[in-house]
Amino acid sequence: MAILLGSQAPEFSLPGWYHQAEGEFALSTQRGRTVVLAFYPGDERLICTKQLCAYSDNISDLHRFDSVVWGIASQSVESHRRFAEGKRLKMPLLADENAKVATDFGIIGAFGLRRSVFVIDSTGRVAWRWVSTTNMTFPSVTDIKNAVAEVQVA
DSSP states (O other), X not given: OOOOTTSBOOOOEEEEEETTEEEEEEGGGGTTSEEEEEEOSOTTOHHHHHHHHHHHHTHHHHHTTTEXXXXXXXXXXXXXXXXXXXXXXXXXXXXXXXXXXXXHTTOEETTEXXXXXXXXXXXXXXXXXXXXXXXXXXXXXXXXXXXXXXHHHO
């Protein structure tokens, strides 16, 4: 079942890779901040690479709002490490290897994970969501920046 706007985001803790180090990333540790969760089908895929590179290249626009951006996919931490280092990504990539978090967010379709972006407000509620029907598109940095800005104003 899809997570609705205004509902509490499912809690999770996942292993991930960020800036030369492996670590654990828990949504609960980000209370008081806005969190952007970018679910993507896989490392090194053409559209996924364009999406994450666009977000990484413009990460300072999102950090201006005291927000964090996490990429989440089902590959291993080692796969994420290679992808992040190869593309010089400036955000953590989290390993949802059993797709439990994607399932909890309601974005597993007939053909696997549906490319999705969620903005979680400082209280842990879903303030904005975008879910692809084709996995061929993704929201722009401007769309996400506007959503984060609205959360900050609210």
